[in-house]
Amino acid sequence: MNFDVRFENVTLKYQNTEVLKDIYLTINYGKIYGLLGKNGAGKTTLLSLLASFLSPSTGSVTVGDKNVYENEKIIPYIYFGNNFYYKNELVADYFKFNNSFRPNFDLDYANDLASIFKLPLNKPIYDLSMGKISALNATVGLASGSPITIFDEAYIGMDFFTRDLFYQEILKEQKRCQRTFILSTHIVSEMEYLFDHVLILDNGRIVIDDDYNQVISMGAKVTGGYKQVDKFVNDKKKLSDKQLGGIKSVMILDNIEQLEGAKGPYKGLEISPVSLHELFSNLTREDQSL
Numbered sequence: 001m002n003f004d005v006r007f008e009n010v011t012l013k014y015q016n017t018e019v020l021k022d023i024y025l026t027i028n029y030g031k032i033y034g035l036l037g038k039n040g041a042g043k044t045t046l047l048s049l050l051a052s053f054l055s056p057s058t059g060s061v062t063v064g065d066k067n068v069y070e071n072e073k074i075i076p077y078i079y080f081g082n083n084f085y086y087k088n089e090l091v092a093d094y095f096k097f098n099n100s101f102r103p104n105f106d107l108d109y110a111n112d113l114a115s116i117f118k119l120p121l122n123k124p125i126y127d128l129s130m131g132k133i134s135a136l137n138a139t140v141g142l143a144s145g146s147p148i149t150i151f152d153e154a155y156i157g158m159d160f161f162t163r164d165l166f167y168q169e170i171l172k173e174q175k176r177c178q179r180t181f182i183l184s185t186h187i188v189s190e191m192e193y194l195f196d197h198v199l200i201l202d203n204g205r206i207v208i209d210d211d212y213n214q215v216i217s218m219g220a221k222v223t224g225g226y227k228q229v230d231k232f233v234n235d236k237k238k239l240s241d242k243q244l245g246g247i248k249s250v251m252i253l254d255n256i257e258q259l260e261g262a263k264g265p266y267k268g269l270e271i272s273p274v275s276l277h278e279l280f281s282n283l284t285r286e287d288q289s290l
């Protein structure tokens with residue numbers, strides 16, 4: 001089966017409000033996608049369309065060229081578990097339930113993960129803390145073996161050590177059997193090393209859709225004496241600046257390699273890379289237009 005995802009001219013309206021606009025997007029099978037956007041940008045709505053929880057107001061969402069909405073042949077291969085409808089169930093029964101309808105579910109791996117995350121198999125889900133419920137979602141999502149696995153802020157309530165275990169398992173699983181993971185997150189700094197590809201949603205529109213390395217090479221920091229820095233960045237798009245005494249550091253939107261090439265006489269300047277977290281937080285500030 002082909003698990004490439006395509007959004008073509010997708011809009012989504014809730015009542016009369018358009019929350020997703022003109023989405024054209026291809027999600028290639030086998031990569032880890034980071035989905036970023038401020039609160040209300042439309043991330044969960046976009047993911048809900050892919051998981052067939054919603055149907056688009058216009059356009060189409062397809063997996064392997066087949067419409068995904070209410071498509072019983074495709075839905076079992078997509079994991080998007082941000083809700084627990086079966087809260088009376090024991091954790092162990094919830095595993096069995098998922099095993100009964102998810103074609104690639106690995107019950108042994110689910111039990112191994114339960115022990116890694118210290119999930120009590122014989123407790124009902126409603127007795128779990130928020131962090132443990134997130135660990136349960138992580139466990140079922142990983143063990144589902146789903147070719148398309150969506151984790152929408154799946155770390156909520158997890159402590160740092162549990163989040164780290166979760167990220168390591170995603171990488172291990174990705175190495176073991178290539179799958180598409182889509183990770184929506186607000187903890188960009190902690191998770192960016194996981195991403196092969198970055199999607200940024202702003203106000204219902206995809207504003208960045210590119211390879212991780214390509215995205216972070218869009219920006220750079222220029223540091224040095226303030227007069228030289230000001231002169232060098234004068235005609236460039238500035239994202240932020242900081243000055244301490246005579247030393248200034250300015251983040252600009254410009255390709256880092258081209259900047260190195262353009263340094264010429266500005267020998268004292270240091271040009272350094274930016275993180276995705278820095279780039280994202282500055283690009284989506286209220287006073288920036290993308």
Ligand SMILES: Nc1ncnc2c1ncn2[C@@H]1O[C@H](COP(=O)(O)OP(=O)(O)OP(=O)(O)O)[C@@H](O)[C@H]1O
Pocket residue numbers: 014015019037038039040041042043044045046
């Ligand atoms: N069922 C609904 N009815 C009406 N409006 C909705 C509904 N669900 C979401 N919205 C609105 O759609 C917009 C996008 O919401 P969505 O949950 O997709 O954003 P998000 O990027 O996931 O946000 P967050 O980071 O806060 O989770 C928001 O303005 C939200 O208020």
